[in-house]
Amino acid sequence: EVQLVESGGDLVQPGGSLRLSCAASGITISGYSMCWVRQAPGKGLEWVSYIYSSGSVIHYADSVKGRFTISRDNAKNALYLQMNSLRDEDTAVYYCAIYHGWFDPWGQGTLVTVSS
């Protein structure tokens, strides 16, 4: 069974930093592009970032460009999201997902709360 497990979510002050991780099991992620998608409390889904299987192509939503950095370690079967200069509006559950054009499967999510 394919499983993605996110971790690293926490309460952080505005301007702070956080690093999210996504550990994969039941699948070798080196063959897949992957994404981060977030969901603010009570709101809809927002794509955040994309990384190609080799890491050679990366894209960001305008809302996080210049502040967030996606990376991956295929040897560890893991995906990461470094989030800097966090803002109140970054408060959300962050999901990692395997990319096929559509997203499938998704992890269970990790909550990031940005508040003073």
Added chain:
Amino acid sequence: EIVLTQSPGTLSLSPGERATLSCRASQTVRSNYLAWYQQKPGQAPRVLIYGASSRAAGIPDRFSGSGSGTDFTLTINRLEPEDFAVYYCQQYGSTPSWTFGQGTKVEIK
């Protein structure tokens, strides 16, 4: 960026009824690259439909997708109690800007 508008915002139906959910794009979705997701409270979304009409693995055949261009529909025949949830559409024809609709909540009447 393609904007997806879902309607209605909330659909109140009884088990056994048919649900028809709409997703309208602000411009043509290339190659009908549109997916539908179901999300239940406290859970991650799961894909139901991709390519506008292809059911994902393990999805019951009461779920069907249709449409092309800018207008897409998710139909749920004979609603089961576990189908009451929020549904999102997502386009992947215009990359690298993947966008979602705002969601339709299917609630028990």
